[in-house]
Amino acid sequence: MTAQDRINEYWTGRAPAYDAYQQRPERLDADRAAWSEIWEKALPPAPLDVLDVGTGSGYVALTLAGLGHRVTGIDLSEGMLTEARRHGAELSSGPVFRLGDAVAPEFPDGSFDAIVGRYVAWTLRTPGEAVANWIRLLRPGGLVAMVDSTWFADGLDAAGFYDAEVQSLLPLAAAKSIDETALALANGGLEDVSVTPLTTIFELDNRYGVSPGHEVQMQFMVTGRRV
């Protein structure tokens, strides 16, 4: 079993609980409004062709479809895709969800105007290779937009994520600064890389709390452009 297989198994085991947490009713309306505003600001106006890598239970893909984009969400966890497809079926023009590797998505060159991902960069086995592949899939001027944080600056052990061998294979898993994620985008070949703190999410996290094993931390939108 490869390290990626073990990552996929981990997320499939967590999928129902992860999705339920994302949908918790006391926060859902405020959460949806905040994320819609964030993505509306981050991307050019709809409709764009957007790829959501590591879509999980589809939260970002569904948000972007709600903004009028044509969205494809890919993930390697069948359990997560089951949750995403369940949500997508509730919409008339929901995203398409497919099994696919965020590091090497299988689409023709120039298929997308934007490639997005939330809470995914930290768990990529080869972020540099991923960024190079995303650039190939983007049309000229296209955007990569990744939301992430320094979730495990002290290592993942305490949080109980993955086993030690898998952790050691993930270059951004224990990033101490979001600048490491920004650098991965820039080194991969993207231009105009910028980092924006997501203060509305920070406020919501403070008000409603965060999931077990996490502390409230600033999240960031990291963007870069294909010239």
Ligand SMILES: C[S@@+](CC[C@H](N)C(=O)[O-])C[C@H]1O[C@@H](n2cnc3c(N)ncnc32)[C@H](O)[C@@H]1O
């Ligand atoms: C923390 S979850 C984030 C899910 C979703 N993006 C969100 O915002 O809730 C990380 C997701 O990345 C997926 N993932 C990890 N490595 C991947 C890869 N190489 N290709 C595709 N998906 C991957 C996992 O299966 C999991 O669904």
